[in-house]
Amino acid sequence: MNLYPIETGNFKLDGGAMFGVVPKTIWNKTNPADANNLIDIAARCLLIEDGNRLILIDTGMGNKQSEKFFGYYSLWGTHSMDQSLAQFGFHRDDITDVFLTHLHFDHCGGAVQWNKDKTGYEPAFKNAKFWTNENHWKWATEPNSREKASFLSENILPMQESGQLNFIKRNETDFLEKSELDFGIFFVDGHTEKQMIPYIQYKGKTIVFCADLLPTAGHIPIPYVMGYDTRPLLTMDEKTKFMNAAADNNYYLFMEHDAHNPIITVQHTEKGVRISEVFSCEDILKSNIL
Template sequence: MNELIPIHAGHFSCDGGALFSVIPKPLWSRVYPADENNVTRLTMRCLLVKQGDRNILIEAGVGNHYPEKVRQNNGHEETDVLAQSLQQQGLSTDDITDVVFTHLHWDHCNGAVLKEGGRLQLVFPNATHWCSQRQWEHVPQASVREQAAFYPEILNFLKNEGNLQLVEQEGELFPGFSVRLFDGHTPGQLIPLVESDGKTYVYTADLIPTTAHIPIVWLASYDLYPVTAMEEKASFLKEVAEKNYILFFEHDYYTECATVEWTAKGPKLKESFPFRI
């Protein structure tokens, strides 16, 4: 049986216009707040899946690879909050056996590597790291629009030193832990579906960044292929509603989990709530 535990990896900020793309601020600001500078607050909420001797961590946060200006612009600090969060669960970074990256953007995987004394080192030295083959092959071909989201030095270090395994297709990765592939945000985004206590939890990553992004046309400007993203979201959220999956949000600062209902106008937030064991 899978035991699920939210793991905090820090917070960061995002321009509201970037987070909600073409949706007018008078609409999105009703459901997701922004400050006087139009800045929204986001979080990096990893998910620990414990199954016997295996400790699987979904995502790894940002790490410590950035100059002060970058940290200020993105509203995050260099901290060891991820390690501290694991320690609160009685685990060290050495205890993590697997790290699953939904994709390879900086805020999802860079925290699996730290820079100490000018040298890179693995945060989870005993772990196998996982991402999709489609995403890995996409990185060197990324357009100028997306290139800044990837850090090739870190990714190559993970490939060479972190036992990085490439997932070729959808299906079960571990017992009760399967993955789906989505291409609208970035090619080959892996979305984990994890079974626990008779329920299915969906780790939404950037497929659905916040509860405010549940409506089909509410996309972030970071989605490379908006039409594909809308089609993928519509199809998947219909399944989520029909099968009563629980959405677990990586980036929603205010909401950990939610359920969805399907209406004549498409998917709609049914209930939002804190994660419950």
């Protein structure tokens, strides 16, 4: 097995929204804001090369939305999906599976693109199976008023219309469930219904793709919960279980949204679980960096 970080493009989000009730005087120390109160956010996806399978976890925003839409998110940097795949010798058409932690636009927007004449939409990975779960699909396609702006039909429905949509089966009994893609999944409901957090066994290490359970290293303290979460108290319970397990088992936490701390480990301290070490992707995945 080989793992490759796929940088799909950076953006910015309001720091207050990202930290909920935590005062700016506190979160600004770890996630400094610009003059518009915006903090740096990455869309760092992960590609798993395992035998004949190329599994992409999340896809970033994509590029099909309007200039006005992207204007809200202050895009920055030069990363793109195609450029990142090409860096490791891959193309979109090589992808066999696209695993979506959840269907908010910044995680699944890149799964769907305009068709050639821009009259409609088509899957951006024409040879891939798209994986979500049935509970979350229903949640996303019948959205509540709070999340409606994050669940965009043009990002979601073309996966089903193409016949490429698949659902991960659940047994709903274990803390960590084994999936059809041969990695473990921790299902969490605080941010959105049935977000899926993948656990990947890699060369003696456990790599956890944190998605929006732990958006940045600055969110490690349990009460530091995003204003976007639909069930913040549940997020706190889920984070407690997750962070204790991460410290106990020395998990390597792959940060999808932290622009400056790509992979971290954590440790127990008198103040609770806190950051231990920060690594570049090359530090941990260097055996397959070309």
